[in-house]
């Protein structure tokens with residue numbers, strides 16, 4: 384079933400599940416042992432095609448690694464998309480909210496945050512998180 388992704392610009396949080404432990408090399412960030420659990424990746428898409436084209440790319444497993452997520456993508460199953468079509472870029476704000484969450488951990492320092500001061504835009508949860516930190520719409524990608 385095709386997802387009804389919005390083509391407006393906006394901010395997003397993709398929730399993934401990982402079922403196995405495996406070493407993954409994330410470009411210049413190095414090699415990390417990825418643990419089973421849940422991963423939340425935060426970004427924004429204010430370029431052409433908006434959220435639709437960015438999320439479509441993130442949902443595919445790309446052989447060409449452009450984003451940090453491309454390196455990790457094959458180890459993850461996408462579960463849910465949370466997004467906002469607010470014209471304000473909220474990725475750093477959302478990352479800060481997840482950073483402050485007592486249940487989150489940073490699995491890979493500076494993942495997805497090369498261009499900003501955030502410690503990371505990727506957060507790890509042992510238990511599936513209830514993401515009620517930010518105002519967002521939700522699309523279920525896969526039933527976990």
Ligand SMILES: [Zn+2]
Nearest residue numbers: 475496499501
């Ligand atoms: Zn940031």
